Amino acid sequence: MERTKALQIVKEALTEKRYIHTVGVMETAIQLANRFGADTQKAEIAAIFHDYAKFRPVEEMRHIIITQHMASDLVEHNEELWHAPVGAFLVEKEVGVKDSEILDAIKYHTSGRINMTLLDKVIFLADYIEPGRDFPGVEEVRQSAKENLDIAVVQSLRNTIQFLLKRNQRIYPKTVDAYNDLLLKIK
Template sequence: MDLETLIATVREQMPERRWVHTQGVMGTAVILARRFGADPAKAELAAILHDVAKFWKVDKMEAAIREEGLFTDVLNYDKELWHAHAGAYISRRDYGVEDDEVLGAIRYHTSGREGMTLLEKVVWLADLIEPGRQFPGVDDIRSVAENDLDEALVAGFDTTLGFLMEKKKKIYPLTVLARNDLLAGIKNTN
């Protein structure tokens, strides 16, 4: 499927405000990819598809996750995580994306994971700091992202974890592992 057709198809599956968000993630992902040495075309593709299943009914997301059968543990956690796993699966199944790096960036754009690839980091951060996002501390994270991808990610994970704890939500273990792994990497380079 060519990029123009893919964009049109994905856009049809979400409300206009989510499409505006997706466009923001696309632009931010390309900027971050160029800044930190990831492939801009892969970053754009992952960004286009990152929320493709976001507005599916919960039972449809669950069915996709169960059909894939690889990451069913996510079903024990907040439904906000499900669209990433369902989206990665259908990106391969329905949109012909075969690149495991792109699929990983889609799959882990909400949770992160230990040993994140450069592309996963770029898409995760782009989703958090795209221009339409407004939350306390986002401008600080954007500022850090000008120079240090991993430090910006840690700041982003701190914000995310703080939000989840404040809302008394269960925390998906991969999110904690992602943050700890990033901290260990930063400590080893200092």
């Protein structure tokens, strides 16, 4: 799909602020794909659609998770996680994207997973470090992202886990899996 067309579709699904974030993720994902040898066209499409479901009503997302037999543990965890797998489903169904690598990168862009693909990592990291983000610690991750993709992804997972721990929130097992798995691989 052409970039202009894809951006036009998401613009209608998102707020102005979230659309600006999406363009930041797109530009960052293309840079990272070039740097680390991922498919730039897939990175572009995955980035443009990564937050497609961000503003769907929680009840609609819950319904999709249940009726589509998505991971049942999702409903016991933070609702913030839901727009990623639900987004992958809706991007296939409503937009017609069929590529499973793109759909997986969207599906796992919030939680991460064990054995993340190159494209998964590019989208996950672009979402974390795009120029509009200002989390504590993001500058360190931006520096790491210039050289080592796995280290940068581990740092962003660690920051997110620490953020959740501080707020006494549950941590989704796939996030812990992604963290443990990558930590082993960078050693």
